[in-house]
Amino acid sequence: xxxxxxxxxxxxxxxxxxxxxxxxxxxxxxxxxxxxxxxxxxxxxxxxxxxxxxxxxxxxxxxxxxxxxxxxxxxxxxxxxxxxxxxxxxxxxxxxxx
Numbered sequence: 001x002x003x004x005x006x007x008x009x010x011x012x013x014x015x016x017x018x019x020x021x022x023x024x025x026x027x028x029x030x031x032x033x034x035x036x037x038x039x040x041x042x043x044x045x046x047x048x049x050x051x052x053x054x055x056x057x058x059x060x061x062x063x064x065x066x067x068x069x070x071x072x073x074x075x076x077x078x079x080x081x082x083x084x085x086x087x088x089x090x091x092x093x094x095x096x097x098x
Contacts, residue, residue, distance in 0.1 A: 024068055031062040037085075054085040 026032065038059050041052035049056065057079050063069040074082070 026063070026066075026068055030066040031059060031068065034059040034062045053079065053082045057082050058085040 026035075034055065038052055038055040041055050042049060045051040057074060060069065060074075060077065061084070064071045074080075
C-alpha cells in the first residue's frame with residue numbers, strides 16, 4: 001500500500017512535443033549580439049515589441065542559421081511584411097566581420 005499517489009498502473013500520461021520543435025539554449029553565444037540589440041530596443045520602447053519587430057526577426061533568423069531552431073517561413077511566425085533589420089540598415093554579417 002503506497003502513501004501519497006495512488007497506483008500509477010491505471011494512469012497513462014501522454015507527453016506531446018512542442019508544436020514547433022525544441023528551442024535549445026544558445027550555449028556558444030552564436031546569437032547573443034542580435035538578442036542584446038533586440039532586448040535594448042524593447043527597453044528603449046517600453047516593451048513595445050512593434051517597434052522592434054525587425055530586430056526580433058533578425059534574432060530568429062540567426063537562431064535558424066545556427067541550428068538553434070527549425071527553419072520556417074517568417075510568414076508562419078507572424079512576420080508578414082516585416083523587413084530584415086540587416087536589409088534596412090544596409091549592412092550584413094559579412095560586412096561587419098571585415
